[in-house]
């Protein structure tokens with residue numbers, strides 16, 4: 001009896017937490033289907049006009065494109081570099097490991113605005129302000145700490161004796177990486193990629209300062225429109241599509257992951 | 264012995280940041296032999312094994328295997344099987360994939376590899392149809408998989424680093440016999456690291472006793488037991504190991520014990536017989552199972568019983584004698600008279616060691 005009661009209580013708690021976390025997303029999705037001219041909740045008439053608007057709106061489309069390309073390139077660079085750095089730090093065990101780890105986390109310790117101002121003045125000297133390479137470099141800088149943190153933890157968890165065992169079974173260093181280290185690091189690589197991409201995709205502060213008017217990312221555009229015109233229902237529709245896309249990716253990933261585990 | 268041995272280790276040295284782990288190790292292993300490296304924790308056993316496997320670079324010296332100098336060969340070209348203490352099974356691969364790993368690296372074709380996997384699993388007593396991941400197996404099964412994986416590649420040398428230490432006492436006893444059987448069937452030259460002397464005595468053709476980064480003695484089990492080269496070995500080998508009694512020569516016929524008590528043994532155990540001069544500090548090793556207990560007689564070592572342990576079949580009697588506590592092993596039926604008894608060491612030449620160097624003192628008759 002008591003256990004049944006406490007189970008019920010626990011279930012209620014879980015539902016409450018889920019509601020708390022998911023409510024904003026639900027609000028967003030419902031509002032996206034609203035037919036009105038301004039953001040309302042709950043929606044009063046249903047229509048797909050904001051989706052149409054979003055898909056035809058060239059400014060948003062180009063911003064989404066900029067965000068995606070920027071996110072992919074800087075994530076690839078950040079995850080690649082931090083994987084190499086993390087592997088070196090964990091396997092090489094240099095005496096300066098702790099120092100370097102702290103340094104890799106440094107960007108997290110300052111408010112982003114301060115960090116952005118510092119980058120701005122350095123990039124001005126280098127003449128890469130407002131250019132794509134400058135923007136990519138800035139995004140690599142702000143995503144690295146997250147990617148590196150995850151990769152260091154990932155490699156720390158992989159027993160070096162597994163690599164040694166593989167070597168003794170005739171695996172060259174390349175085979176050890178491909179058959180042992182990489183597969184074991186895959187979950188870590190996935191999460192570090194996801195986190196790095198999200199950090200890059202979400203950033204407003206650093207991008208606003210570094211990119212200037214040349215490269216306007218989706219959150220920067222949304223934010224600036226919000227300040228000039230209030231909430232634009234087009235943004236809501238785009239956000240709803242991003243949520244839908246994310247869910248599809250997660251479901252597919254889960255399917256494939258389980259399939260890959262079965263073989 | 265003519266010709267060079269199958270495995271020939273010469274002057275292998277290794278230090279970790281100034282701390283010496285191995286001093287000049289020399290070791291020869293005959294083809295097909297089962298050799299144990301026996302020693303307490305931290306004496307350098309694993310370090311030596313890693314060097315043989317090529318996973319660790321020695322600071323000096325060389326290793327030859329089958330006449331080939333392998334000192335600078337990378338581990339993946341050595342064809343030496345290695346079983347780690349924690350087994351180090353690949354967690355993302357199935358049991359069969361684990362065993363097949365080395366065969367894939369050799370580029371063996373699929374059907375032949377699968378056949379070899381079946382053979383190897385059967386050889387360690389595992390069901391070849393086992394389709395699980397390593398994490399789902401018991402410690403004993405994981406250990407078998409690790410051995411199957413190492414022997415699947417038909418290694419030139421099989422290295423086992425404390426292969427039994429993660430098993431419970433009953434399983435350990437069973438598996439050590441199986442290890443020896445497996446060795447006899449495959450004929451693979453095997454080196455096993457252990458700090459359990461009973462394990463080494465039970466399985467090995469020869470035992471290299473190590474301490475402080477040195478090999479103290481390299482002998483067949485019986486020789487090691489009968490004629491330990493140092494007091495350390497005498498105090499390490501045997502169940503329970505020999506009692507080490509510190510004493511110094513009073514004159515040609517008597518010893519002074521630790522608490523100043525004088526003991527006049529029978530002639531064959533006297534300082535004169537061992538060629539020890541008066542005043543010399545020595546250690547006499549007395550095997551618990553070789554001491555006879557009595558109440559009267561010539562040359563007995565007087566002692567007082569402080570505790571008795573029943574160990575099934577036998578009893579261990581702890582005796583306080585001359586300032587040292589000794590263990591005596593007697594059969595459970597033997598009656599124990601009073602707390603005050605006499606201990607009679609065997610009549611043969613004593614196991615006598617120099618107290619400073621720990622080296623065996625040989626009587627020069």
Ligand SMILES: Nc1ncnc2c1ncn2[C@@H]1O[C@H](COP(=O)(O)OP(=O)(O)OP(=O)(O)O)[C@@H](O)[C@H]1O
Pocket residue numbers: 279280283284302303304305306307308309310311458
């Ligand atoms: N990576 C290392 N860095 C520094 N010192 C080390 C390292 N590995 C081993 N040592 C030291 O070298 C010595 C020998 O170590 P080794 O692991 O070979 O001992 P062992 O005989 O295998 O001991 P155990 O029975 O505990 O496994 C020890 O004193 C140890 O502290």
Ligand SMILES: [Mg+2]
Pocket residue numbers: 308309310424
């Ligand atoms: Mg060890």
